[in-house]
Amino acid sequence: MTTTLRIVSVAFSSGFLLLIFELVRRKKLRENYSLTWFFVGVSVLVFSLFADKMDFFAKTLGFALVSNAILVYSIFLILVILLGLSVAVSRISSQTQKLVQEIGILKNAVEKADKNAKNTGK
Template sequence: MKAYHLGLIGAAIALLVIFEMLRRRRMREKYAITWVVLAVFIVLIAAFPGILTWAADLTGVEVPANLLFFGASLLLLAMNVQLSSEVSRLEDKVRTLAEELGLQRLRIEQVEHVEKSGAAEHEPAHDGTSGDVS
């Protein structure tokens, strides 16, 4: 089996996994687009290996595989930074929502306390005697 066959099989499997994750709503579309573009790029490189050789000649890299690994490393770094940014943003959002929830619970408890104490003031006092005259 030649290397480009392996690339085509890997890209096909990646596309199937991505579409299945989308179908099951395990991945959002904004992330899937990146992976689909990457899989299509892998298909192009696997189907037309001359593209990688041409790009290596253009950039002055002697071994085309080195250019591929360098590009993949940069892509992984960029995706890691982007996902770290997304996680940080979501952590801030969760913290803010937790604080708002805590404040809402405090307000509810204060309202319930005021209602309880207001209801206790309006109840008649019980002194142990009944109002009936026998």
């Protein structure tokens, strides 16, 4: 990994970490969803800082370049995060479904109660 690439990589991952931190601080991102992203940012930062010490691992796994190993690692993590998001969206959809059905049935009951109250009031 060239020095230039390492500097760029360190700068980007530090910026990324700051961004996540800021989003959590402003409550635009919930802590539970931020943890996996922190993990991505921190590990890419660490790998870039110590790229020279990673050479042996990358070569053993069959990567020609340390940067390739970092890239593949990041993509894999992102896939895991995306799958986690799909699971989260599915859970939210089920919750929305239950709420919408409950609201519909409740509104129907309230309307009927209103009508009854008016009729007995007369």
